[in-house]
Amino acid sequence: MSSATGSAAGSTSEIATTVNGAAYRGSVANRTTLAAYLRDELGLKGTKVSCELQVCGVCSVLVDGRPVSSCTYLAADIDGRTVETVEGLATGERMHELQRAFVRNFALQCGFCTPGFLMMSKALLERNPDPTEDEIREYLDGNICRCTGYQPIIAAVLEAAAELRGVGVD
Amino acid sequence: MLPEFTLSRPADIDEVLRELNADVVPYAGGTELLLAMKMGLLVPSGLVDLKRIPALREISASESAIVIGAGATHDEVARHELIQAHAPLLVQVEQNVGNARVRSQGTIGGNLCFAEPRSDLLALLAAFDATVLLRSVRGDRTLAMAEFVLGPYWTDRAEDELLVSVAIPRPCPTGAYVKLQVTERPTVGVAAVRTAAGRCRVVVGSVTEVPLVVAGASWDDIDADGIVAQVEPVSDIAGSAEYKKHITGVYVRRAVALARDGAV
Structure with missing residues (x-):
């Protein structure tokens, strides 16, 4: 049965999803990208959009824990799935280990690419809690930063990984 | 901005086959298709989502071949124990396709069907003597890579056919x-x-x-x-x-x- 999307003959789909722990239900146009849904429907403007070609990485979010380019991912496809964005990283007033490590290491300047780097780094550390510097470079090579020169970002991810493993600096 | 289209989510392969035609096309990771649609190069009236059909993501091994479901993502192929055990060169290549997001969204079948010439998999699977299994309501066809890929962005897949799986003969080179x-x-x-x-x-x-x-x-x-x-x-x-x-x-x-x- 082609029932899941509700209106196989139309141009909208019904979705029930969880974004940053909150449940949402409603109708989306099939052509709405996940980035547009997050920013325009849910008001979660932390996720940025730039190249729209899956090359720059600023729109990176996690769907069921896997990193995706939300500029090239249909909002209809999050039906039944769980989405994490940069807004979901902090716990109340307490920033995530990655966020604090980025701040300590000056791993951001203008900040435009930062949500994407944070979400990609989270995806990496969830599958590999103790990555080498080379593994971090490889995993983040699809994210572009025009300010930092990348070194502080690598340092921040290494530091956050250590902290999350319980061998951290503070 | 994407054009308007219908989206269906069939539960099995047979249902997919009944829906496919020149205007209604298979849709998996979207890493190629959605880009082409954004640029207006392809304007299908409908997409048939393959992502929720488990049979299309299966990876298995028989005495004679490793069989990879067309809907397996690059990341799933690279991390699968059968591929790691029998085709380490494929693991190495899949770990370096595109970027980490493309690897978690994009599928091996989508890569082959789009037939973008700048593809690691087109070359590697030809080296492996791999074959592809195409299915339609008219029946099954098995093609060698050279028979399947006819030119840039051009394969022998008919509009009503679905690429079901890729088979790599064992032992893998x-x-x-x-x-x-x-x-x-x-x-x-x-x-x-x-x-x-x-x-x-x-x-x-x-x-x-x-x-x-x-x-x-x-x-x-x-x-x-x-x-x-x-x-x-x-x-x-x-x-x-x-x-x-x-x-x-x-x-x-x-x-x-x-x-x-x-x-x-």
Whole structure:
């Protein structure tokens, strides 16, 4: 049965999803990208959009824990799935280990690419809690930063990984 | 902005086959299709989502072949224990396709069906003597890679056919794959493998419209200069035709040198 999307003959789909722990239900146009849904429907403007070609990485979010380019991912496809964005990283007033490590290491300047780097780094550390510097470079090579020169970002991810493993600096 | 389209989510392959036609197309990772739609290059009236059909993501091994469901993502292929055990060269290549997001969204079947010439998999799977299984309500067809990929962005898949799986004959050849890649797609990629029958095979991809296959009884039979003379690259943002010819020779020699030393 082609029932899941509700209106196989139309141009909208019904979705029930969880974004940053909150449940949402409603109708989306099939052509709405996940980035547009997050920013325009849910008001979660932390996720940025730039190249729209899956090359720059600023729109990176996690769907069921896997990193995706939300500029090239249909909002209809999050039906039944769980989405994490940069807004979901902090716990109340307490920033995530990655966020604090980025701040300590000056791993951001203008900040435009930062949500994407944070979400990609989270995806990496969830599958590999103790990555080498080379593994971090490889995993983040699809994210572009025009300010930092990348070194502080690598340092921040290494530091956050250590902290999350319980061998951290503070 | 994407154009309007219908979206269906069939539960099984048979249902997919009943829906496919010239205007209603298979949709998996979207890493190629959605980009082409955004640019207005493809304007299907409907997409048939394959992502929720478990049978299309299965990876299995028989005595004679490793079979990879067309809907398996690059990341799923790279991390699967059967692939790691029997086709380590495929693991290495899949770990370096696109970027981490493309690998978690994009599928092996989508990569093959789009037939973008700058594809690592087109070259590697040709080196592996892989076959593809196409299915429609009219029946099944099994094609060799060279029969399937007819030209740039052009395969033999009919509009009502679905690419179901890719089969790699066992034992899977061993060897090396090297590529030059400075943008998001390779400029040249070369596979050099020794087949189960002991033949040496080199496949040059990305720099050509379709992969170029050269074979010999020993590595000394692989004539890098002869291969360079056969490729006809086009000048583009990744380099001039002359430059691409030069690096083709360099990467053929590198791949052969690695394969000669017995790398994965």
